[in-house]
Amino acid sequence: MSEKRRLLGMTLEELKEVAAEAGLPGYAAKQIADWLYKKKVASISAMTNIASSKRALLEEHFEVGAVPPSEYMKSEDGTIKYLFPAGPGNFVESVFIPTEDRATLCVSSQVGCKMNCLFCMTGKQGFTKNLTANEILNQIQSLPETEQLTNVVFMGMGEPLDNVNELFKVLEILTASYGYGWSPKRITVSTIGVAKGLKRFLDESECHLAVSLHSPYPDERLSLMPIEKAFPARCIIETIKQYDFTHQRRVSFEYIVFKDLNDNLQHAKALICLLNGIPCRVNLIRFHAIPDVSLQSSDIKKMEAFRDALNEAGIVCTIRASRGEDIFAACGMLSTAKKQQIGS
Ligand code: SF4
Numbered sequence: 001m002s003e004k005r006r007l008l009g010m011t012l013e014e015l016k017e018v019a020a021e022a023g024l025p026g027y028a029a030k031q032i033a034d035w036l037y038k039k040k041v042a043s044i045s046a047m048t049n050i051a052s053s054k055r056a057l058l059e060e061h062f063e064v065g066a067v068p069p070s071e072y073m074k075s076e077d078g079t080i081k082y083l084f085p086a087g088p089g090n091f092v093e094s095v096f097i098p099t100e101d102r103a104t105l106c107v108s109s110q111v112g113c114k115m116n117c118l119f120c121m122t123g124k125q126g127f128t129k130n131l132t133a134n135e136i137l138n139q140i141q142s143l144p145e146t147e148q149l150t151n152v153v154f155m156g157m158g159e160p161l162d163n164v165n166e167l168f169k170v171l172e173i174l175t176a177s178y179g180y181g182w183s184p185k186r187i188t189v190s191t192i193g194v195a196k197g198l199k200r201f202l203d204e205s206e207c208h209l210a211v212s213l214h215s216p217y218p219d220e221r222l223s224l225m226p227i228e229k230a231f232p233a234r235c236i237i238e239t240i241k242q243y244d245f246t247h248q249r250r251v252s253f254e255y256i257v258f259k260d261l262n263d264n265l266q267h268a269k270a271l272i273c274l275l276n277g278i279p280c281r282v283n284l285i286r287f288h289a290i291p292d293v294s295l296q297s298s299d300i301k302k303m304e305a306f307r308d309a310l311n312e313a314g315i316v317c318t319i320r321a322s323r324g325e326d327i328f329a330a331c332g333m334l335s336t337a338k339k340q341q342i343g344s
Contacts, residue, residue, distance in 0.1 A: 004061060004062055004063040004065075005018075005061060005062050005063075005065075006062070006063060006064070006065025006132075006134040007032065007036055007044075007062050007063070007064055007065060008036055008064050008065045008066050008134050008137060008138060008141060009065070009132060009133035009134030009135070009136070009137045009138070009169065009170070009173070010036075010133070010134075010169075011133075011169050011172050011173060011176075012029055012030065012033055012176065012178045012179075014169075015029035015030075015032050015033055016029040018032070018058070018062065019032065021061075022054055022057050022058050022061075023054070023057070024050070024054055028050060028054075030178060031047070031049055031050060032047060032050070033178040033179065034178075035047040036064065037173060037178070037179040037180055040066075040141060040146075041064065042064055042066055043063075043064055044058050044059045044062065044063065044064060045059065065134050065138070066138055066141055066142045067084065067085055067138055067142060068142050068144075069082035069083055069084050069094075069142065069143075069144075070083050070084065070085050070091070071083040071334075071338070073327040073334065074327065075323065075324035075325070075326050075327045076326055077323055077324065078098050079095060079096065079097050079098075079323045079324030079327065080095070080096040080145075080324075080327075081093055081094075081095050081096075081324060081327050081334055082094045082095070082096065082139070082143065083334055083335060083338060084108075084135070084138060084139050084142070086111050086129075086131055086135045087111075087129070087135075090111045090128060090129070091111075091335045091338050092108035092110075092111055092131065092135070092139070092156065092157050092158075092335060093108055093156055093157055093332070093334050093335050094106060094107055094108060094139040094143065094156060095156065095323075095324065096143060096145050097323050097324075098145075098148070102150040102151055103145065103148040103149050103150050103151070104149070104150065104151040104152070104153060105139070105140060105143060105145075105149055105151070105152050105153070106153050106155045106156045107136060107139050107140060107152055107153070107154050107155075107156050108131065108136070108139065108156035108157035108158055109130070109131055109136055109154055109156065109157070109158040109159070109160040109162075109163045109166070109167055110127065110128075110129065110130050110131055110157060110158025110159065110162065110163055111125075111127075111128035111129050111130075111131065111157070111158070112125040112126050112127045112128040112129075112157070112158070113125070113126075113127055113157065113158045113159055113162075114126075114127040114159070114162065115159050115162070115192055115225070115226065115227055116226055117192065117212075117224060117225045117226075117227075118223065118224050118225070118293065118295070119214075119224060119256060119258075119287060119290070119293060119295055120290070120332065121290045121332030121333050121336055122157040122158065122332030122335075123332075124290070124292075124332070124336070125332060125335070125336060130158075130162075130163040130166060131158070131163065131166060132166055133166045133169035133170050133173070136166060136167070136170045137170050137173060137174075139156075140152060140174075150186060151186050151187070151188070152174065152186065152187050152188075153187075153188045153189075153190060153210070154167065154187075154188070154189045154190055155188070155190040155210065157332055157335065159191060159192060159194060160189050160190070160191060160197075161189070161191045161193075161194040161197025161198055161200075161201060162194050162197060164194075164196075164197040164200055164201070167189070168200075168204070168205070171184075171187065171189075171205055171207060174186075174187060175187070175206075175207075184205065184206035184207040184208075184248075184249075185207075185208065185248060185249075187207040187208065188207065188208040188209070188210050188252075189201060189205070189207055189208070189209060189210070190209075190210035190211075190212065190254065191209070191210070191211060191212070192211075192212045192225055192227050193211060193212075193227060193231050193233065193235075193236040194227070194231065195230070195231045195235070195239075198236065198239060199239065202239070202240075202242075202243050206248065206249055207249075208249060208250045208251070208252070209240075209249070209250070209251045209252070210251070210252045210253070210254055210283075211236055211240070211251065211252070211253050211254065212225070212253075212254045212256075213233055213253045213254065213255055213271070213274075214254070214255055214256050214262065215233075215261075215262050215267070216233070216267060216270035216271040216273070216274045217267075217270060218232055218233065218234070220261070220262065221233055233274065234274070237274060237275070237278065240278060241277060241278060245278065245279050245280065246279050250280075250281070251278065251279075251280045252280060252281045252282065252283055253275065253280060253281075253282045253283070254283050254285060255271070255282055255283065255284050255285065256285045256286075256287050257284050257285065257286065257287065257297070257298040257302070257303050257306065258287055258295045258296065258297070258298060259295075259296040259297060259298045259299065259302075260296075260298075261295070263298035263302045263303065263306060264302070264306075265305065265306070265309055267306070268305075268306045268309035268310060269309070271310065272309070272310060272313040272315060275315060280315065280316075281315070281316040281317065281318070282310055282315055282316070282317040282318075283317075283318060283319075283320045284303050284306060284307055284317065284318065284319045284320065285320050286298075286303070286319075286320070286322045288322075288325065288333075290333070300319075303319050304319070307319055
C-alpha cells in the first residue's frame, strides 16, 4: 500500500490539484487551507464543511500529516529544544526561545548539512536529506507552544537556501492570506551564503535576512567555512548592496566570536570596512563548544570591546544572549546524540 500524501505544507495551488483529484469544486482548496492553517485540525474528518463522501475519498489518499515532537529538553532559562521525526531514523531539532517580549522558534531545514562549517555539529553529521515543506512547517504547527509564537528564524539544522524550493513553499504558507497570514517581518532566514538561493530569496521574499560571516578575512573565513571558496563573503556583500534594507526589511550579520582567532580590534576594523554602506546590524554570538574541535568561545571583555568598536563606527552591534546552554543548545547536538543512541 502506498503512503498517504500529507496536506500540511501544501500551497494553495497544490491544494487545488488535490481538490481536483478528489472531484471537489475549486473553492474547496481554500476551505482545506483554512482547516489546515487557521483551524489547525489534526484530521481530514474534522473538515466538516466538506461533504462526508468527499472527505472519505480524500482520506483514502491523503492525511493532514502533523506529527508531534518525539522528545524535548527544557533549559533552566525556559528555552525548550524539541526533536521532531523526519522520516525513518532521522530527527531534526527546533528550539523554542521565550523572552520577555517575544517567543521565537528556531527551525531546521535539512537533516544534516553539506556545508561542513568547522564549528558546527550539524555539519559533522554530513548531509542526509532536504526536509519537505511538510517536515519544515510541522516544526511550527506541531510545536506545543505554537499559538505563542511571535517569530520564526530559519537558523536550525541545515542551510535553508540549499533547500530553497521547500523553504519557499513554507514562507508562502506562513505569509499568505490563505495560510498563517503573518507579516514577513516576523520571519528571518539565516544563510552562510548560497549564491543562487540568496538571489532568489532577495528577489522573491520580503522576509529578513541573516548572513553568517564569522570573519572579515577570506582565508580565515575559508578555514571556518568551505563555502567561502565557491561564494566569497565579498560577493555576498556585493549582492546584498543591490537591495533595499532601509525600510521594512532587515539584514543582519552573525559573527561567532572565537577566542584568539577573530575577537580582536583589527578584525572589528576589517568588519566595519567590509560592511561599509550597508544599513545592517551585527550579532556577536558566543561559541558553544563541540567535541573534537579546538575552537573556544571568546571572553566577554573582548566581545564587549568588539561590540563597542562596531557601535562607535555606526553599526548596531549586540552580543546575543546565550540561551539553553544546559540542554545542548548548539544546533545538532541533540539529534547527533539521538542518532548515536539509535545506532548503538
Ligand atoms: S553552520 Fe549552518 S551551513 Fe554551516 S554546517 Fe552548520 S548547519 Fe550547515
